[in-house]
Amino acid sequence: MSKNKYKKEPPQDERMHSETNKKNQKNKPHFNPSHQIYVRAMKGVYQKLRRKIGWFFMLLFLITPWITYENHQAILIDIGKQQFHFFSTTLWPQDLTLLACLFILAAFALFFTTTFLGRVWCGYLCPQTVWTFIYIWFEEKLEGAANKRRKNDSLPLTRTLFIRKSIKHFFWLMIAFFTGISFVGYFVPINELFIDFFTFSCSFWVTFWVLFFTLCTYLNAGWMRSIMCLHICPYARFQSVMFDKDTFIVAYNEKRGEKRAPRQRNKSRNAGFGDCIDCNLCVQVCPTGIDIREGLQYECINCGACIDACNQTMEKMNTPKNLISYTTEHQLAKEKINIFRVKLVAYGSIALAMLGLFLYLLANVQPMRLDVIKDKNHLFQINHETLIENTYTLKILNKTQDEEKYSLSVSGIEGLKWYGQKDVTLKAGEIFTLPISLAVSGAKLKKTITKITFKLKRGSGKNKTSIETQSRFIGPIK
Ligand code: SF4
Ligand code: SF4
Known part of the structure; x- marks a missing residue:
């Protein structure tokens, strides 16, 4: 050199x-x-x-x-x-x-x-x-x-x-x-x-x-x-x-490199000197301007530029590579390496x-949403057909990017009568508010509060999907 x-x-x-x-x-x-x-x-x-x-x-x-x-x-x-x-x-x-x-x-x-x-x-x-x-x-x-x-x-x-x-x-x-x-x-x-x-x-x-x-x-x-x-x-x-002592870091092998001193390519190193020829190349290539030979530093971004630089020098000096390398503190100290x-x-x-x-959540994201809000002002009323009636507001959300047709149904009480729209078509991203009423004969109600399930269906055949939302039907005290 x-x-x-x-x-x-x-x-x-x-x-x-x-x-x-x-x-x-x-x-x-x-x-x-x-x-x-x-x-x-x-x-x-x-x-x-x-x-x-x-x-x-x-x-x-x-x-x-x-x-x-x-x-x-x-x-x-x-x-x-x-x-x-x-x-x-x-x-x-x-x-x-x-x-x-x-x-x-x-x-x-x-x-x-x-x-x-x-x-x-x-x-x-x-x-x-x-x-x-x-x-x-x-x-x-x-x-x-x-x-x-x-x-x-x-x-x-x-x-x-x-x-x-x-x-x-x-x-x-x-x-x-x-x-x-x-x-x-x-x-x-x-x-x-x-x-x-x-x-x-x-x-x-x-x-x-x-x-x-x-x-x-x-x-x-x-x-x-x-x-x-x-x-x-x-x-x-x-x-x-x-960080711990088994974390891979970019490190300079001080034992091998020190004492550093410049020397010519074909000359072997003098006794007491290490492999580092103090060419400073590792510092010149460092994007954060540090000298890795000073030890582990928080400024080091582990980019490996100094490894490439030093390996180039080592190659030219006919000296083994990896004076600077990706290693761990335990590896450098030749101590037991603990990966797990x-x-x-x-x-x-x-x-x-x-x-x-x-x-799991991504695979189960529903392309629609149904919220059911029970009218809290009127727990129930007797309608013109002498049936016990409850009122609800349904909020249907089309979460897809296309127009979709939906149909609604309810279960939980036998003979439950539906007053209002059952089929709706929503544009992409549309939220539709639908007021409806449900009514049933008092004889069919076994309890004051009965759990009911609203079902929202979309599409047909293999593409059919549906979601359910729970609510309550309230009648007179039994
Ligand atoms: S790994 Fe990158 S940031 Fe760290 S000392 Fe080497 S050149 Fe600098
Ligand atoms: S590149 Fe290698 S030989 Fe040159 S100064 Fe850095 S550690 Fe020493």
Whole structure:
């Protein structure tokens, strides 16, 4: 290895040190949003994996609102109508338990993943990281590598650099805009949104939210980047609670690496020195600007960039790879590894139970709803046929996205007579209020209060579905 090949870079301005590493606490910098980290691009197994995952989820995010199912947008959270359309299922505020299950499931899945694999969510899946790396990719293509960018930014702005920076910001804004409009497209039908937006006929609030999310994306991924992870995101703060000595973290093998010292490629290390040649590459590629050799740090997002960087160095030095690697504290200390920990099993079990409950509830979401409200002002009355009569208000909700025909019936008392409409046709999403009365001869009533069951039927043949709702029929005291 030539000497200048691994010429030591100046340390990152915003290098931050471990909370757990007490000796470095005094070096911890204050919050300084103007500091920029010049992240050096790196190739390697984990970066390739991360790029693929990032592109996949970004494309999924952009394409999903365009997917249609039976002439409707397949996934749409219609806030105005308080409905969530998910392919053939429409969820209403009444189905809130499903949403609660989904949130609990997501939370415990995240706890499980964090306990097992550390902050892989942050490193591989978090939109902040995915968008930041896409922005960095454009930056690198247009303004050059990290060294060049740092140097250029310290010099007066030239015409060429101004043009390059302008093109970069144009691409950043385009990505931000399509992110913003696609995100709003989950809440407003996306076909109409695109047409309305480009013909300036969107409502004020829709335009506001598109521009708001465009600005947020541009600022977050373009300017704030690690500031979001280090100072704003609450997950970074509480994730350490889920860590234990068997959690996979990105760690530097201090025993093998120290004492660090530069050396030439073909020279074997001197006695008392380790494998780290202090090339600083692991620091230059770190998106949060930390030095993983300082120990476990809450700023580390487990992205693996430093592993790829160090492996590249180790390869060039003909030294075994994985001086920095995904490992556990127990593994590093060559102690017993315990995969099935109580905490991990508990998180996993709760997540699985929630998944089961969520799928069960989802499979049993009814495409209609029937509410029965008994008239409380008149418990009963004797009608013109000298029958005992009770009055009810039925509320029928068509939860589907199509017009549907329904028929009503009641059971529970023999010879119960129905006064009012029994068949109704409702438009998609319509709520229909139907006042009805039921009457029966006093001789047929065995009790003062008798349980009755209303039945609402939809469709015919194999597509027939029905739901039942309980109510009471009140007669004279027996
Ligand atoms: S220390 Fe390594 S794994 Fe952690 S954020 Fe920096 S580059 Fe990524
Ligand atoms: S840990 Fe690896 S990448 Fe980092 S300075 Fe040492 S040799 Fe270089």
